Amino acid sequence: MERIVAGIVTFNPDFAVLADLVATVAPETAEVVVVTNSPMPAEERARLLDIAGDTPIHIDDPGGNVGLGEAYARIMARAESAVASRVILFDQDSSPPPGMVTALSRRLSALLAAGERAALAGPLPVSASPDHKPPTVHPHPDGRVVAEARAVWFAISSGSLIDIAAFREIGPFRGDFFIDAIDVEWCFRAWSKGFSCWLADDIPMPHRLGGGQLRVPVIGWELPVQSPLRLGTYARNQAALLGMGHVPLRWKTRICLYIAAQTLAYWLADGGRTARPRAMVKGFAAGLAGRLGPPRA
Template sequence: MSAQLPTIAGIVIYHPDEANLLRLVGALAPDVREIVIYANSAVSSQDEESLRAAAGGTLLTVMRPDGNLGLGAAYNDLLDHATGQDASFLLLLDQDSLPPPSAIPQLAARHARLAEAGEKPAIVGPRPTDWADKPLRSPPQQRGSGDAVQATRVQFVISSGSLVNCEAARAVGPFRADFFIDAIDVEWCMRANHRGYSIWIADDVPMAHELGRGLIRLPFGLSSTDQPPRRLYTFLRNQLAMLRMGHVPLAHKARTLLLLPLRIVVYLGQNRFSREVRNALWRGLFDGARARLGPPEVALGRSAHRRNNRATAFKRPP
């Protein structure tokens, strides 16, 4: 049955939990034509056999890039693959999500009903929750006419769990590979809105998803995602880089400028002002202001190299 459906699921992995990944593959298999594992970390032949067994009769393909190329490059390669297979939709997933049964046909049906209502949906995503089924913070809403189809038009969605219209995606353009990770979905969705497409959340399709290492609760009902230093760097850098982009709404830019100082203070306090976090935030500010993008290891490694050189220069001989 799955071979007749026009959807391909792409799962981007990086050192995943094996049991969770097998469970995800098994859950997706009945509702898609093909499952593609984009392996940003090594997948052994034994692991591949286990994944194929979990997929049952559904085709499973493993794409092995040359190293960890990040999420943007992965999404672009998956989209090229789906387009080459004449798929109507690409379901984007990472290893920390689990859509409920029948989520994929529900999201595809929502695409169709929105199009019938005169909308141009580029993405329809599920309503993200934590593993206790508690809703995660919703993105800003947009004006739309989705009440009749139980959908809310939003400024952006979390990429994982989102069903992308392949034809619309070609018109919107590629995902930002130079962002590497963080805000790739936000920037792409804002670009889609700017080019006349729309982004939606299916109100009645929940999906469990894990954000970073959890949430840091702040006063006034605010929260921030707890992330390791490498992710703090890309988050800060990419948000600052988006301030230069004409398709990013002014309200989002204003919110970024207002909240970033608070987030920096929170991250410093959460990590007890560790050198690694201080360096990541400083590099994020510096590179974001200059729109100097790419893999985080390049910038963070460059800083570590300079520190080592300084330490060597001031070391006194015995």
């Protein structure tokens, strides 16, 4: 039987959602690791320990916001010290249903048994509410379907079950990306090293992207509500991918066109206000220049 560690990264979380997440995944995992990128009150820590029941829970306080990439590194190191074979990652915005961890582990085992060098298997992200836009799925162009899973260019990190043996060969998540596109870069790197990434359409996971959604006048697009700082980091990290040889040319072409369209769309959605579009332009320029690390206002 596979030994699975669940890793959760938090930053000023809604504690009720976090508590439900821990209660759901603890019975299906050997240990739960929570990396707190913001201070967690002692009473909340005690409550999580109680909620986890018989499953050990390790609360890792790095002393500040180290970002997702570094938090994932801390989770993976803890999992390896616990002799785990698989890690499932979550952020505080996801609500996996009971049984999802076990179902994904079986699917990953089936993929490996079928001869696939699967680095991860992820659930189908769906909107947690009508006010949230679900993440977009990008199927791999080879169109493979194996063991009731389909090949995808990348899966969002939250909900992804990662094979630790594959992780050792692919390498760590990029800490200098801080947040956004960390999962994109890692999955592209996995494909370049002969591994593959998979998504199970029949295993849904409600996920909250941003703070809701904006409807763009005239063109009718729906965009996630994000702060200018977050949008700047998103554009920066996508621009950084342009200089990486393992990132497919079709993705580089797509992202340039898409970010240009998004920048205009946010300008329209915000009634001509420029805070978000300006942040995206500045972020994109920073990414091209290789200025990464924690986002700057």
